[in-house]
Amino acid sequence: MIEIYQGDSREVLKGIPDDSVDLIVTSPPYADQRKKTYGGIRPSEYVQWFSSISAELLRVLKPTGTFILNIKEKVVEGERSTYVLELILAMRQQGWLWTEEFIWHKKNSYPGKWPNRFRDSWERLLQFNKSKKFHMYQENVMVPMGEWAKSRLKNLSETDKIRDDSKVGSGFGKKISNWTSRKFAYPTNVLYLATECNNKNHSAAFPKELPEWFIKLFTQEGDIVMDPFMGSGTTITVSQQMNRNSIGIEIVPEYCDMVCASLGVEKHKTRDNG
Secondary structure, X not given: OEEEEEOOHHHHHHHOOOOOEXXXXXXXXXXXXXXXXXXXXXXXHHHHHHHHHHHHHHHHEEEEEEEEEEEOOOEEOOEEOOHHHHHHHHHHHHOOEEEEEEEEEEOOOOOOOOOOOOOOOEEEEEEEEOOOOOOOOHHHHOEEOOOHHHHHOOOOOOHHHOOEEOOOOOOOEEOHHHHOOOOEEOOOOEEEEOOOOOOOOOOOOOOOHHHHHXXXXXXXXXXXXXXXXXXXXXXXXXXXXXXXXXXXXXXXXXXXXXXXXXXXXXXXXXXXXX
């Protein structure tokens, strides 16, 4: 199932049934961007604008589902804006759980020179959930142990061979010897992905590896993945390639036409949840 809807997310989302989506991955227009479509929302107005959308996303997401929000603060008169932090607090008031924060490290970000800061080479990937018990398939994103394991685990101390409880009282402990025979380890919450992507028709398209990683982590085949700010359709295309159902919403007709032509589907303007 691939459903593409042309229209404003604030309106189209009202037609999506409650508790029906397994994963939401999206990158909404950042503050002061996409002025011709969403009006270029000012940082001071961003929380109010997005809260109406996040309320609908909270409604349509399954209790076991996950919402991944790609967003980044901007610099206003030489100082970082706080609108992302304010948005997190507002969403928590709505009922969202701010479960985790991933960092997208852009390996090939554009160079530049500013009088009081360095170039941006990372963006936030905020994880929100409706409940503490959500679906997560960590084994799907495990990474090779790497060459470091051969040297680091070669000469184990006596402490490494027993459970070494945390010295800060967190309750977590480790037993290094458990890892000597393992070929894979769990990844960190930093994703090292280049900014380049195959689709050059959208100014802010992210690489396909980004939604792909989260789709592996939080869904299984047949689950429903949504992008309420579809853009060039990266999330929808990857979902289709991974045998997931998908729902895309985009306000710009040209992007909808492009995605529909690529996937061989027809776009819709409204959705009746009845």
